[in-house]
């Protein structure tokens with residue numbers, strides 16, 4: 234991916250159709266953001282706890298709005314915890330959506346209802362996924378991985394789930410915290426997603442990776458198509474970061490080079506993961522009050538002391554033949570504020586039934602237990 238540097242500035246009004254996803258969200262930051270997920274989250278005061286990063290909510294505003302009201306929508310989340318995020322998917326996307334939760338904590342089974350199943354099992358176990366897709370649902374419109382966050386867990390989840398994502402669906406991994414994920418996670422992820430024939434786009438946000446599948450009615454989110462947005466175009470990787478750092482607030486930087494061929498292939502993806510690894514490596518991530526992140530306290534905030542990359546760019550969108558980088562329109566504050574009043578405790582060893590322990594450890598004949606309430 235190397236060629237001579239040419240930086241041109243033009244207005245995106247010259248680049249085609251305005252019927253694509255997210256064309257009205259050129260202004261992006263975190264403090265003044267609005268959108269279906271951001272707005273819903275702000276309203277959650279009581280009930281089931283939910284804990285999402287504010288920039289992840291903006292990412293869902295930009296990319297998941299297409300699911301709102303979709304008939305027969307089926308989604309899933311690994312990492313149920315206190316149940317508030319399962320509620321969020323339905324409240325925002327549609328009460329009739331079916332949402333499947335997966336966790337290792339037996340207390341999460343309390344969230345089973347006619348539109349919500351709970352599966353107990355380890356996301357790193359391929360047999361757990363085989364059982365889930367044979368007994369719970371064969372396919373999904375989206376899956377969000379907010380589970381254990383170890384590289385092996387995220388990879389096994391990617392391998393098992395991506396083939397089951399429907400055309401036009403999305404696969405998301407949240408909470409990727411640290412540059413140390415580059416080799417054990419991002420390199421094999423680049424190899425995997427770069428060799429799938431059905432990847433439409435790979436979106437990078439701080440701490441988050443979001444992959445879209447081809448075949449949807451709506452094109453993948455591309456902020457360079459926003460009406461009136463200022464676009465700086467570069468043709469080399471070397472000129473990308475300097476152009477990003479000098480770009481006007483609220484603008485977009487596009488990297489395009491016709492001689493490179495496909496961007497979504499293993500080495501192309503890995504080059505971009507490496508280029509933007511700073512989005513995953515903050516200077517620090519303090520929790521307030523100190524220590525609350527590891528407790529079930531209802532009042533807890535994770536903050537971020539931004540890395541230079543987190544301060545300079547909001548997101549990077551890898552499309553088949555171009556990369557689009559969104560420059561924030563206001564200084565970025567990346568934080569995760571707990572909302573809701575009911576927080577599920579992690580059970581002690583004595584509180585976990587033996588059957589659950591064996592299933593989670595992979596020593597039971599079955600790799601998962603599914604809790605399903607029929608309508």
Ligand SMILES: C[S@@+](CC[C@H](N)C(=O)[O-])C[C@H]1O[C@@H](n2cnc3c(N)ncnc32)[C@H](O)[C@@H]1O
Pocket residue numbers: 282283284285310311312313314315316317318335336337338354355356357379380381382386
């Ligand atoms: C960060 S919390 C989920 C937060 C929730 N999604 C939200 O937005 O409020 C992580 C959850 O992942 C679960 N978990 C951890 N390791 C897991 C594994 N190997 N397989 C499945 N779930 C796991 C934990 O029990 C915990 O409930």
